Amino acid sequence: MEASAQTNRTDPVRLKDYRPTPYAIRTIDLDVRLDPENTTVTARSRIEPREGTAPGTPLVLDGDELILTSVAIDGRALGTADYEATDKRLEIFAPPAGAFTLEVGTRIAPAKNTKLMGLYRTASNYCTQCEAEGFRRITYFYDRPDVLAVYTTRIEARKAEAPYLLSNGNLIERGDIAGTDRHFAVWHDPFPKPAYLFALVGGDFARISDTFRTMSGRDVTLEIYVEHGREDRGAYAMDSLKRSMKWDEEAFGREYDLDIFMIVAVSDFNMGAMENKGLNVFNDKYVLAKPDTATDQDYANIEGVIAHEYFHNWTGNRITCRDWFQLCLKEGLTVFRDQEFSSDQRSRPVKRISDVRLLKSHQFPEDAGPLAHPVRPETYHEINNFYTATVYEKGSEVVRMLKTLLGAETFRAGMDLYFARHDGDAATIEDFVACFAEASGRDLSQFMLWYKQSGTPELRVAQGYDASAKRYTLTIEQSCPPTPGQPTKLPMTIPVRFGLVGPNGADLAFEAVSGAEVAGDVIVVTEPKHEVVFEGVSAPPVPSLLRGFSAPVRLALELSAEASLFLLASDNDPFNRWQAAQTLATTALIEATRAVRAGAVPSIDPKLVDAFARVAVDDKVDPAFRALTLALPAEADIAREIGSDVDPDAIFAGRDALKKAIATGGRTAFRHLYESLASAEAYSPDAASAGRRALRNSALDYLAHAGETDSVMERYRTADNMTDRLAALGLVVGLGLPEAEAALIDFYSRFDGDGLVIDKWFTVQATAPLAATLDRVRALTEHPAFSLTNPNRFRSLVTAFATGNQTQFNRPDGAGYAFVADHVLTLDEINPQVAARxxxxxxxxxxxxxxxxxxxxxxxxxxxxxxxxxxxxxDIANRSLG
Structure with missing residues (x-):
């Protein structure tokens, strides 16, 4: 990566081309005078040449849609012969030989910034988003993650327009400007950071305050800023923040380091949230919640995202990325940390299943298609397009595999070494993995392939049992399919957690094992083929492999339906009990799809129907786990398993047939379950209560598919929380019941003006698998509540249609594709990031x-x-067409 500006690049950026900038920027003092149409920014940067930089080397800074108003060095204004400026770059031809102060003045118009990158307006407030390359839309700068500077930020605005002026770090000065209607605030962040972590917010908010005492006894002020009138929706976010801070101290020894931590919730935001140092800016959907407007999933998302952004304080902020190729170093690692936090706060098995479902539904298709890329890519054209499930979710799985391979104690030692060695650094994946290699004494060079190779590896497993010798053999072969730019793959290090389940449901012991490294209950697969031999196995086992989903791979293991049913009933690993149900359902769904395509009526195995009914009423099992087990694989999951020549209509029909068969055969069980879970207790978002609601709504779903639709409308009318109300509305609309229009009108009238809830109203309609849905979605794009410029509104309708409605997006006449392409082209003029996604x-x-x-x-x-x-x-179009 060259030091010059990258904004106009057409050639790809390549990891192998990385070079440090010729100059370092040690400090930057910003003076930002806010105005909707005419914000002025003065940036005074202390700059010095790096070792080896030749005197007179030009200084080339990034910009994007900037208007330059002044430029000076050490107080001397430069003439036009001294520099060249465009709206995209600023080049100082011959800077001084030693350290110097560069002062640059720019002018921007936040109200016209529909890209929502840099400084922009959201409602009547000012807000920034600088990751990945947004700071260059504020001032000319080295806008890359390896240039770390100490920031001091002075903000000025009309006091009536923006009574709150916020930035990174600690507040060191504030006051009114005599003789004017304006005021100012000065913030200082003592920790060097890259430009992408800069944040500024100015506006009129309601403030929610609390404090947190750190493990060393310091009191930290906590503040959450929300829209006026929404104060009652911020309590859960504050509670989640305090629990996150305590958990990070206990689990990783990480204490917060500033005097104040702030969260600002805004309604116009391209992402979910942003971890700017000390001032996190959030999409308001991940902050605001109360029972009648937010679902249980919303509460869980708030908890997880609050934790994720807070955890970035150490994994992303105190230690940042050397370059954007290392994005998974902060994101994959921090996803792992937030998953662990939520697992400790809730049910670990349920959280693990939920995370794997997300991985398989989002990342596996990415790995199998034209957009496949390694966890650490080698090249990119547009970095915004690499905030992907591969970087985040698969990146987390790679960190989890490290913990599985090394054990919890050694993993913690490696993390401690990473924090101690690289605090204040812009680090690389090699830096990170080296800490674990040193802590464990293990050679992790082969493990590094997880960061370098794209695609989902496959493990093909065969088994054999010799009763006379009491010998059990697993033959494990690994492979990885070709992906764009990587036609051949090297064998990976794959930890396979396992158990050998005996006839009584308990794991069988063995006396010895050979053929691969086996550490405790983990087989470490490293070769293209292993023959793993277990001696002294007293009975023929049913293998329970990849327990806890110990590696992000596809497992090809031929088990009979009876063996899968046995694991569903008996395996002591909750994840593999769930996986057994998924395997059984997936097999049945593929067979049903093939029958539909052949013009036949699907034949459903009564044993499968009975197994689902038994799961429903097994009150010895966590309700949330039962709800997940009862959820059939989604249409997209079946399409992924079929792999080619996919007919979405046939998949839908096959899935509908299986669901109705389970619903009809298990009607008595589902009716009993639904009635037994009725509760008069007040709503609580805790995990146990949420699990019971999820299970009751699963039962309602099956009852509706068995024809008991009266229960659905009763549930809608009597619901006292958004979880139950939305579940019922989704069934009413998705099944095309006669009451659908009346229910939609009622829902809208209840929540008119509440954007986050109206988003749910849009999504329910966009995802209904009905022939009329496309026409309805077209009409809804003209609805007064819809907005092309608000990412949440747009995603709730158009993106929800494209990603959540397999039959109608994939209509056989191509109309769904045309509709989505039209909106990509329209939105590209307004917000390219959202259009690309x-x-x-x-x-x-x-x-x-x-x-x-x-x-x-x-x-x-x-x-x-x-x-x-x-x-x-x-970039997305080119890679998709490949």
């Missing part, structure tokens, strides 16, 4: 049957042919 809905187009495949390809080409297409969208 929408276009990635086409990622699995090559797996479709020929007719749909041709329509999808034509729409991708139409998008790519648009003159002036943004770099964000062009």
């Amino acid at each position: 929408l276009l990635s809905a086409f990622r699995s187009w090559r797996a479709l049957e020929p007719r749909r495949r041709a329509y999808a390809e034509a729409e991708l080409k139409r998008v790519l042919d648009k003159p002036g297409l943004s770099r964000d969208v062009a």
Whole structure:
């Protein structure tokens, strides 16, 4: 990566080209005078050449849509012969030989910034988003993560317009400006940070305050800023923050380091949240919650995202990335940390299943399609397009494998070494993994392939048992399919947690094992093929492999339906009990899909129906676990398993047939379950209560598919919380019941004006698998509550249709593809980031049957042919067409 500005790049950025900047920026003092149309920014930076930089080397800084108003060095204004400035870059031809102070003045218009990157307006407030390359939209700077500076920020604004002026660090001065209607605040962040972590907020908010005492006895002020009138929705976010701070002290020894920690909730935000040092800016959907407006999933998301952004204080802020290729170093690691936090706060097995479902539904298709890339990519055209499930979710799985391989104690030692060695650094994956190699004494060079190779590895496993010798053999072969730019793959290090389940449901002991490294209950697969031999196994076992989903791989193990039913009933690993149910259901769904395509009526095994009914009423098992087990694999999951020549309509019909068969065969069990879980207790978002609601709503879903639709409308009318009300509304609309229109009108009238709830109203309609849905979605784009410029509104309708409605997005006439492509082209002019993410809905187009495949390809080409297409969208289109 060269030191010069990258904004106008057309050639890819390559990891191998990384070079440090010729100059370091040690401090930056910002003076920001806020105005909707004419904000002025003065940046005074202390700059010095790095060792080896030749005197006179030009200083080239990044910019984007900036207007330069002044430039000076050491107080001397530069002439036009001394520099060249465009809206995209500033080049100082011959800077001084030693250290110097550069002062740059720029002018920007936040109210016109629809990209929501840099400084922009949200409602009547000012807000910044600088990751990944937004700071260059505020001032000219080295806008890259390896340039760390100490920031002091003075903010000035009209006091009536922005009574709160916030930035990173600690507040050191504030006051009114005599003779004016303006005031100012000065913030100082003593910890050097890259530009992407800069934040500024100015506006009129309601403030929620609390304190937290750290493990060393310091009192930290906690503040959450929300829209006026929403103060009652911030309590759970504050509680989540305090629990996150305590957990990070206990689990990783990490104490917060500033005097204040602030969260600001805004309604216009491209992402979920941003971990800016000491001032986290959040999409308000991940802050605001109360029982009648937020679902249990919303509460869980708030808890997880609050934790994630807070945990970044150490894994991302105190230790940041050397370059954007190392993005998983902060994101994958921090996802692992927030998953562990939520596992400790809630049910660890349920959280693990939920995380794996997300991985398989989002990351596995990414790995199998044209957008596949390694956890640490080697090249990119547009870094915004690499905030992906591979970087986040698969990146987390790689960290989890390290813990599995090394054990909890050694893993903690490696983390402690990482924090001690690299605090204040812009680090790399090599730096991170080296700490674990040193702490464990283990060679992790092969493990590094998880960061370098794309694609989902497959383990093919065969088994054999010799009764006379009491010998059990597992033959394990690994492979990884070709992916873009990587036609061949090297064998990986794959930890396979296992158990050998005996006839009584308990794990069988063994006397010795050979053929691979086995540490406790983990087989370490490193070769293309292992023959793992267990001696002294007293009875033929049923293998329980990949317990806890110990590696992000596909497992090909032929088990009979009886063996899977046995694991579902008996395995002491909760994840593999759930996986057994998924395996049984997936097999049945594929067979049902094939029957539909052949023009036949699907035949459903009564044993499977009975197994689901027994799960429903097994009150010895956690309700949340039962709810997850009863949830059939989604249509997209079945499409992924089929792999090619996919017909979404046939998948839907096959899944519907299986669901109705389970619903009809288990009607008595589901009715009993539904009635037994009725509760008069007040709503609580705790995990146990949420689990009971999830299970009751699962029972309601099956009853509805058995024809008991009166229960659904009763549930809608009597619901006292959003979880139950939305579950019922989804069934009413999704099943096309006669009461759907009245229910939609009622829901809207109850929550008119509450954007976060109206988003749910849009999504329920966009995801209904009905022939009329596309026309309805088209009409809803003209609804007064819809907005192209608000990412939440747009995602709730158009993106929800594209990603959450397999039959209607993939309509056989191609109309769904055309509708989405139209909106990609329209939104590209407004917000390229959101447009590019929408276009990635086409990622699995090559797996479709020929007719749909041709329509999808034509729409991708139409998008790519648009003159002036943004770099964000062009990158996705080019890679998708590959």
